[in-house]
Amino acid sequence: MLFVITGPSGVGKGTLIRTLLERVPQLQLAVSATTRAPRPGEHDGVDYHFLSDVEFDRRVLAGDFLEHADYSGRRYGTLKSELDKRDVVLEIEVQGARQVAKEMPEAVRIFIAPPSEDELRVRLIGRGHETPEQIDARLAVAKAELAAQDEFSHVIVNDRLPDAADELERVVRAAL
Numbered sequence: 001m002l003f004v005i006t007g008p009s010g011v012g013k014g015t016l017i018r019t020l021l022e023r024v025p026q027l028q029l030a031v032s033a034t035t036r037a038p039r040p041g042e043h044d045g046v047d048y049h050f051l052s053d054v055e056f057d058r059r060v061l062a063g064d065f066l067e068h069a070d071y072s073g074r075r076y077g078t079l080k081s082e083l084d085k086r087d088v089v090l091e092i093e094v095q096g097a098r099q100v101a102k103e104m105p106e107a108v109r110i111f112i113a114p115p116s117e118d119e120l121r122v123r124l125i126g127r128g129h130e131t132p133e134q135i136d137a138r139l140a141v142a143k144a145e146l147a148a149q150d151e152f153s154h155v156i157v158n159d160r161l162p163d164a165a166d167e168l169e170r171v172v173r174a175a176l
């Protein structure tokens with residue numbers, strides 16, 4: 001089974017997915033490739049496969065990606081080799097989720113939404129990973145992503161984290 005979990009940056013996808021993986025141990029998270037720089041504490045091959053632009057292009061041309069997209073000036077993609085695992089979870093943005101929907105319509109697609117745009121801004125600032133310019137860029141992308149949530153069969157609003165985690169687990173267990 002393939003689970004695609006998407007939603008704007010800062011919505012809490014990462015935390016929800018970590019909880020999901022603890023609760024449903026048979027799930028495996030695909031390690032994406034990206035051309036962005038590692039953040040402190042991130043490790044190559046664990047958090048992402050960190051690739052140069054040249055290497056990313058080479059792998060696109062080689063047909064190695066299930067999907068790939070540009071996001072805030074950087075490139076991100078899911079390598080087909082990550083799908084060799086069983087019961088895989090992809091954490092990706094909306095353009096990639098659309099590509100997966102075409103390639104693998106059987107995938108379960110879940111959108112994590114913030115309670116409001118203001119709350120999303122507060123969370124992105126609180127996370128402290130990005131500069132104010134990067135936060136503005138991510139919020140601009142987020143607006144477009146929020147407009148796409150109707151394309152998803154499951155929408156989970158991450159207002160209270162424990163409630164959202166329970167709902168995500170319920171959706172996944174029902175599909176399994």
Ligand code: 5GP
Pocket residue numbers: 007008009032033036067068069071076077078091092093094095096097
């Ligand atoms: P971040 O830089 O915060 O790790 O990720 C930025 C955005 O890229 C997030 O919305 C994340 O879900 C998305 N992303 C991460 N990996 C992939 C991927 O393999 N494919 C696509 N399309 N998006 C990804």
